[in-house]
Structure formats: C-alpha cells, structure tokens
Amino acid sequence: MTDQLESRLRSTLGHAxxxxxxxxxxxxxxxxxxxxxxxxxxxALVAALAVTAVALPVTLTATGxxxxxxxxxxxxxxxxxxxxxxxxxxPLGERLGIDNPSEERPLTLWYAKGKTGMFLCHSYESRTxxxxxxxxxxxxDRKATDQGSTNSFPYPSTGVVMHFGTARPEVARVTALFxxxxxxxxxxxxxxxxxxxxxxxxxxxxxxxxxFEFADAKGRTVARVRSKPEVFPEEKAQPVGPEVRMTGxxxxxxxxxxxxxxLWKLDGQTVVMHLVEPDHLxxxxxxxxxxxxxxxxxxxxLGIASAQTARVTLLFGDGQSVSAAxxxxxxxxxxxxxxxRHDRARSIIYERFQxxxxxxxxxxxxxxxxxxx
Numbered sequence: 001m002t003d004q005l006e007s008r009l010r011s012t013l014g015h016a017x018x019x020x021x022x023x024x025x026x027x028x029x030x031x032x033x034x035x036x037x038x039x040x041x042x043x044a045l046v047a048a049l050a051v052t053a054v055a056l057p058v059t060l061t062a063t064g065x066x067x068x069x070x071x072x073x074x075x076x077x078x079x080x081x082x083x084x085x086x087x088x089x090x091p092l093g094e095r096l097g098i099d100n101p102s103e104e105r106p107l108t109l110w111y112a113k114g115k116t117g118m119f120l121c122h123s124y125e126s127r128t129x130x131x132x133x134x135x136x137x138x139x140x141d142r143k144a145t146d147q148g149s150t151n152s153f154p155y156p157s158t159g160v161v162m163h164f165g166t167a168r169p170e171v172a173r174v175t176a177l178f179x180x181x182x183x184x185x186x187x188x189x190x191x192x193x194x195x196x197x198x199x200x201x202x203x204x205x206x207x208x209x210x211x212f213e214f215a216d217a218k219g220r221t222v223a224r225v226r227s228k229p230e231v232f233p234e235e236k237a238q239p240v241g242p243e244v245r246m247t248g249x250x251x252x253x254x255x256x257x258x259x260x261x262x263l264w265k266l267d268g269q270t271v272v273m274h275l276v277e278p279d280h281l282x283x284x285x286x287x288x289x290x291x292x293x294x295x296x297x298x299x300x301x302l303g304i305a306s307a308q309t310a311r312v313t314l315l316f317g318d319g320q321s322v323s324a325a326x327x328x329x330x331x332x333x334x335x336x337x338x339x340x341r342h343d344r345a346r347s348i349i350y351e352r353f354q355x356x357x358x359x360x361x362x363x364x365x366x367x368x369x370x371x372x373x
Contacts, residue, residue: 085121085133089114093194100124101202102156104347109164109198110191114138118195120147120166143168143223144199144214153232154263154270155205157297157347163209165225167197172217174199176227179208205269233257234270242330246339248300254331264295264302271297274304276333282306291357291366296348302339304329308365309357312338316353 089112100107107124117138125131136147147165150156163176167188174186186201203209214223239253240260246252252264254276264272272295275281282290282304292312294303305312305326313323326336342348350372357366 085135086112089119089121089135092118094191096189096191096194096198098189098200100150101160101162102150102152102158104158107150107162107164109189109200111194111196120145120164120198122148122164124150139166139196144171144174144212144225146212146225146227149230151205151230153230153234154272157271159205159298160202161205162200162202163212163227164198164200165212167199167214169197170216170222171197171199171214173215173219174201175213175215176201176203176209177211177213178203179210182207234261234263234273237263239263240331244327244330244337246302246327246337247324248302248339248341250300250302250339252337254333260333262304264297266297266300272302276304276335281333281335290368292355292368294355299341299343300339301342301348303337304335305338305357306366307334307336308359309336309338310360311358311362313356313358314342314348314353315356316344316348316351 092111092113095108095110097106097108099105103124103126105125107122109120109122112119112121112135114135119135119138121133121135123131123133134148136145139145145166146163149161149163151161155161163186167174171188174188176184176186178184184201184203184207186199189198189200191198199212199214201212208229209227211227212225213221214225216222234255234257237255237257239255241254243251243253246264248266250264250266250271252262255261255263257263259275259280260277262274262276263270264274274293274295282293284290291306291309292303293305294301294312296302301314301322301324303312309326311323311325313321315321322340322342324338324340326338329335329337344351348370352372353370355368355370356364359365
C-alpha cells in the first residue's frame with residue numbers, strides 16, 4: 001500500500017486519540033474514525049505494506065449514524081451491523097460522480113432529506129481502498145455553502161484538494177480566492193432531480209484559500225463564503241532530537257504528536273508519517289511484527305525497515321527494479337531509514353511488485369509482495 005499508506009489503523013489512535021470518537025459498541029477499540037471537524041477529511045488508516053490481505057468492508061461512524069456524521073470503512077467482522085451516514089435519510093435526485101483529484105478515485109455527492117432537514121452528502125474511496133462517507137449539517141436558506149473538502153494530513157500526494165458545497169439556482173459560477181490574489185474557477189453541477197446545484201473547485205495544496213465567491217449568470221456576486229484553513233497540530237510540533245536529510249529533498253524527524261511519530265517532510269510540508277511507538281512499531285493489528293513499512297510520494301518511495309536491513313529493493317513485474325541503501329536512525333528506535341526515486345509511468349500503487357530486504361552481506365532476509373489497487 002503506497003501513497004501515504006494511510007499509515008494504518010493504529011496510527012489513527014496514536015495521532016488523534018484526543019480528537020477521534022471511539023467506534024460504536026461491538027467494534028474493536030483499535031478501529032476509530034478521525035474527526036477533527038465536520039470539514040476535515042476523516043481517515044480510517046489501514047495496515048501497512050507488511051501484510052497483504054483481503055479486506056472486508058465495514059462502515060465506522062463517529063456517533064452511531066446520526067445526521068451530520070462522517071463515517072469510514074475499514075476491515076472487521078462481516079457479521080457486524082454496518083451503520084451508514086444515510087440511516088434515516090432519503091436520497092433526493094441523482095448522485096453526482098466525479099473524479100477526486102486528491103486520491104485519483106471517484107467522489108460521489110448527493111442530496112438527502114432527514115428528520116431535521118436537507119443535507120449534502122458525500123462518499124469517496126482512498127487509494128488504499130478505505131471509503132469515507134458523510135453528510136453535512138442541515139442546509140438553510142443561504143444561496144451557497146461550503147460543505148467540505150478532500151484535504152487530509154499528511155496532505156494529498158497528488159498536490160490537489162477539491163472543495164465542494166451547495167449552490168441555489170441563481171448561482172452560475174464559483175471562484176476560489178487565494179491568499180496573495182490569485183484565484184481558481186470551479187464548476188456548478190446540476191444533478192437531475194436534485195433540489196440545488198453542487199459546486200466543486202480544485203486547488204493546489206500549496207495555495208491558501210481565503211474565500212469562495214459566487215456569481216449569477218450576469219457575473220454579479222450573489223454570495224461570498226469565507227474559508228477557514230484546516231489546522232493540524234502536527235504542523236506546529238517541534239522535532240525531538242536531530243532531523244535526517246534523505247534523498248530527493250526529503251527530511252525526516254521524530255515528533256510527539258502525541259505519540260512518537262516520524263514525519264517526513266518535503267520543502268517543509270509533511271508528506272508521510274509513520275507511528276513508531278514501541279508497542280506499535282511495524283506491527284499489524286494483531287500485534288504481529290513485520291520487517292518494513294513503505295510509502296510513496298511523487299515518484300519517491302521511502303519508509304522504515306528492520307534494524308538488520310542494509311538495502312531495500314523494489315522488484316516490478318516487468319523485471320525492472322530500484323534499490324536504496326538504508327541509513328541508521330539517530331533516535332535509537334531500532335529501525336533503518338530508506339528512500340529513493342522511481343521512474344514508473346504511474347504511481348506504483350497501480351502495480352504489483354515485491355519489496356526485498358538484504359543484510360550487510362547482501363543476503364536476502366525478508367520479502368513482501370504488494371498487490372496493485
């Protein structure tokens with residue numbers, strides 16, 4: 001699993017225990033939904049590259065399926081009752097299916113009616129197969145509303161975030177205004193049978209959106225919605241001990257946010273994180289140890305491996321391979337760091353490959369297979 005690997009379920013516990021509600025009664029305590037606010041993309045993090053398994057879908061909910069919840073799928077007993085963000089709601093009109101630029105997977109938006117009013121709901125799948133769905137707060141009589149985005153922490157490796165919301169019939173255009181004066185024009189969608197339109201606008205993660213401006217068919221501004229940037233505590237955390245410079249412009253440091261975590265940064269922006277607390281260091285949800293945790297970001301492959309690993313190789317199905325020597329960690333975690341670049345045409349998440357570890361003598365000491373997604 002690549003592209004941040006979504007750093008597995010245990011990472012959610014380590015990084016968001018104070019923010020994330022526990023799963024409903026009957027679900028394992030390891031499985032929770034990260035929910036910083038309604039607009040924040042909640043994440044269900046899945047097991048890292050070490051284990052390849054068949055995942056059975058399950059829906060987790062923050063508060064038991066009430067209106068306004070965000071839910072996420074994970075892996076659990078298929079006999080368990082699966083709550084849904086649509087419990088007690090009736091869909092209104094057709095669903096809008098578009099591409100989610102943050103995950104390169106489909107994003108679905110639709111209206112629904114519930115006990116307390118009308119809602120805009122959404123559902124999208126991550127690159128690693130985890131599905132998130134939710135419905136916003138009951139809509140009022142405003143001409144346009146900001147209902148959320150596909151933002152996350154670490155930020156999407158594609159470098160693009162999509163914002164979305166509601167638009168009444170008089171709204172014909174949406175524009176995202178950036179700090180510094182630039183702007184980006186979005187799209188107004190009109191699903192058949194929907195009570196209102198749906199707007200979407202995609203922006204680079206490098207830009208700060210200050211507001212969304214809405215105009216009618218004659219270009220007159222009919223609404224303006226201020227955007228409050230997401231704030232993640234990890235962004236302001238200070239490293240514990242030295243930072244390590246890696247290839248490809250990456251650096252990695254140890255942080256307590258609140259659990260011990262390695263944050264990999266590119267040009268000062270966090271792109272990958274690995275939970276490294278002793279009880280969770282390179283383990284699956286059953287506590288079984290594994291030898292490697294690998295992630296991909298913008299043609300960079302990187303991660304952590306067992307202390308005996310001197311070199312890591314990616315072997316692709318067409319016989320091509322790339323290798324990287326490991327480096328010791330300065331924090332005495334008992335791991336090795338590695339990183340390199342690849343020249344595959346697409347993200348390697350779309351390929352089946354093997355990742356192989358060698359010791360100082362060049363002897364293979366472990367091998368893992370990664371299935372494509």
